[in-house]
Amino acid sequence: MLKVTGLQKIYNGGANAVEAVRDLTFELGEGELVCLVGPSGCGKTTLLKCIAGLMPPTSGTVELAGQAVTAPPPDMAVVFQEYGRSLFAWMSVRDNVELPLKEKKVPKGRRAELVAESLEAVGLTRFADSYPWQLSGGMQQRVAIARAVAYEPQVLLMDEPFAAVDAQTRADLEDLIRQLWKRLGVTVLFVTHDIDEAVYLGERVLVLSSSPTVVQDDITVDLPVERDQLTTRRDERFTELRARVYAQIQQAKNGTGAAAPAAAH
Amino acid sequence: MSSQSTTSDAAPGTGADGAPGPQEAQAPAPAPAGRPRRGTASGAVRAGAKLLHVLLLPALLIGVYAYASANSDSYYTPTPDLIAAAFAELWFSERFFADVLPSLARLATGFALAALLGVGLGVLLGLSARVRALAEPVLEFLRAIPPPVLVPLMILLAGVNDSMKVLVIVSGCVWPILLNTVEGVRAVDPVLADTARCYGIHGTTRLRVLVLRLASPQIMAGLRQALALAIILMVISEMFASSSGLGFAIVQFQRTFAIPEMWAGMVLLGLVGFVLSALFELVEGRALGWYRGLRAANRGE
Numbered sequence: 012m013l014k015v016t017g018l019q020k021i022y023n024g025g026a027n028a029v030e031a032v033r034d035l036t037f038e039l040g041e042g043e044l045v046c047l048v049g050p051s052g053c054g055k056t057t058l059l060k061c062i063a064g065l066m067p068p069t070s071g072t073v074e075l076a077g078q079a080v081t082a083p084p085p086d087m088a089v090v091f092q093e094y095g096r097s098l099f100a101w102m103s104v105r106d107n108v109e110l111p112l113k114e115k116k117v118p119k120g121r122r123a124e125l126v127a128e129s130l131e132a133v134g135l136t137r138f139a140d141s142y143p144w145q146l147s148g149g150m151q152q153r154v155a156i157a158r159a160v161a162y163e164p165q166v167l168l169m170d171e172p173f174a175a176v177d178a179q180t181r182a183d184l185e186d187l188i189r190q191l192w193k194r195l196g197v198t199v200l201f202v203t204h205d206i207d208e209a210v211y212l213g214e215r216v217l218v219l220s221s222s223p224t225v226v227q228d229d230i231t232v233d234l235p236v237e238r239d240q241l242t243t244r245r246d247e248r249f250t251e252l253r254a255r256v257y258a259q260i261q262q263a264k265n266g267t268g269a270a271a272p273a274a275a276h
Numbered sequence: 277m278s279s280q281s282t283t284s285d286a287a288p289g290t291g292a293d294g295a296p297g298p299q300e301a302q303a304p305a306p307a308p309a310g311r312p313r314r315g316t317a318s319g320a321v322r323a324g325a326k327l328l329h330v331l332l333l334p335a336l337l338i339g340v341y342a343y344a345s346a347n348s349d350s351y352y353t354p355t356p357d358l359i360a361a362a363f364a365e366l367w368f369s370e371r372f373f374a375d376v377l378p379s380l381a382r383l384a385t386g387f388a389l390a391a392l393l394g395v396g397l398g399v400l401l402g403l404s405a406r407v408r409a410l411a412e413p414v415l416e417f418l419r420a421i422p423p424p425v426l427v428p429l430m431i432l433l434a435g436v437n438d439s440m441k442v443l444v445i446v447s448g449c450v451w452p453i454l455l456n457t458v459e460g461v462r463a464v465d466p467v468l469a470d471t472a473r474c475y476g477i478h479g480t481t482r483l484r485v486l487v488l489r490l491a492s493p494q495i496m497a498g499l500r501q502a503l504a505l506a507i508i509l510m511v512i513s514e515m516f517a518s519s520s521g522l523g524f525a526i527v528q529f530q531r532t533f534a535i536p537e538m539w540a541g542m543v544l545l546g547l548v549g550f551v552l553s554a555l556f557e558l559v560e561g562r563a564l565g566w567y568r569g570l571r572a573a574n575r576g577e
Binding site: 060063065082083085087088089091093096097099100101102110111114115142144145158162 | 465467468470471473474475476477478481485486489492566567569570573574
């Protein structure tokens with residue numbers, strides 16, 4: 012479904028050119044939920060922008076369903092970390108969710124349906140006429156999620172969407188993502204710096220090295236599909252996986268693991 | 277703008293954000309409507325108190341002036357009652373149609389044209405760095421010319437007529453609108469711009485729903501400055517080679533020593549400015565309700 016091959020991104024600055032991403036290759040199967048985790052400053056956002064078609068890579072390709080991505084593809088939705096800045100403050104919650112559908116020329120009746128369904132799914136039906144800034148941070152991010160869901164994408168990209176919300180809200184939103192993923196069968200790439208979150212959410216966890224970035228490890232999360240904040244996080248397997256990801260990240264930070272495991276690709 | 281952290285703790289009912297609970301149902305409460313409406317009786321009292329509050333200083337100032345002018349034998353500072361009488365006689369007569377309406381029409385036309393031109397050019401300049409680099413030096417030069425000195429030129433070019441006066445108003449008003457629009461358009465938030473791109477919002481829709489709306493607080497600030505300028509330029513343009521309008525009338529009264537009438541003209545100008553500014557406030561409140569709410573939320577009110 013989503014295929015990233017030999018992706019490299021160098022920020023040009025003449026003599027000070029910075030290689031943010033060196034050589035990334037990975038693939039997401041249809042309907043997979045994959046978490047991308049890496050040490051801070053490892054180029055996660057750069058990678059995501061390249062995948063979303065918002066930024067051209069220096070070399071390498073991104074393919075969505077066999078089509079090369081050169082501009083934001085119509086089958087992809089993105090949820091950004093900065094919910095406060097990615098919603099239109101002058102539009103009601105409903106209009107925010109509906110706007111991309113209007114641009115997509117979805118007929119009016121179907122539009123109303125999609126908006127209602129997606130707001131229902133994130134539990135914001137009662138707030139359809141509010142403005143985003145009248146809502147709490149977590150609720151604003153729900154609006155952004157509803158907008159992405161209503162768009163009916165094949166691939167949903169999420170760039171550290173819960174980094175700026177409090178811990179309790181975060182747990183609720185994690186469960187919401189799992190639930191939406193199961194229901195819609197959408198392919199999800201979830202970028203995070205939080206190891207627990209990556210293991211709890213993902214079916215697979217890709218560990219990135221520190222910059223210049225390569226894929227350091229690709230871990231299958233063999234936890235049951237039904238997950239629960241209490242029992243899953245207490246699960247022995249969860250602890251093991253978390254420890255493994257943690258070790259990889261530590262290695263990445265110290266720069267020791269960058270060469271070896273990536274060669275597997 | 278480091279808004280995302282502030283918004284999260286600013287909005288009410290943030291604490292536990294599960295399925296929106298009853299405490300969150302009150303979240304949309306801090307809507308822009310700031311007028312408390314409790315009992316009608318106490319509401320009337322409050323309205324009265326507010327009116328008193330507003331009128332107190334003007335009344336005091338008029339009182340001081342009345343006292344000073346009554347004790348002065350200067351012919352040039354008539355007492356308020358003389359001014360009021362002149363006011364009533366002058367402006368509730370056909371002079372209203374001869375002077376006041378033409379002035380207001382020029383003001384409205386000039387302001388509207390300046391707004392159109394300023395916002396249009398401003399969007400163009402704001403969106404394209406190349407056009408901006410090309411036009412900026414020239415614009416800076418033109419902006420530095422005080423608009424009143426254009427009056428002699430405009431008389432030559434456009435003649436002694438309404439277009440001359442409108443042109444003078446436009447030439448002065450356009451700058452604050454233009455420059456504010458450029459700044460507003462340039463300051464489009466990169467996250468919002470990325471969001472729009474991801475969701476296929478392009479072209480005129482992008483301009484309409486994203487760029488202009490996001491720039492609207494700054495555009496409004498420019499329009500507000502321009503409105504004040506427009507009144508000044510309206511009067512100035514009418515003081516030269518003119519046969520109608522408030523500026524013409526005031527100069528004429530002064531030259532014929534119709535002093536209370538001259539004062540009445542000044543008072544009318546003040547009132548016109550006051551009313552226009554109040555109207556502007558009203559329009560701005562409607563257009564920027566979201567912006568005020570957003571700012572209040574960010575401040576944690």
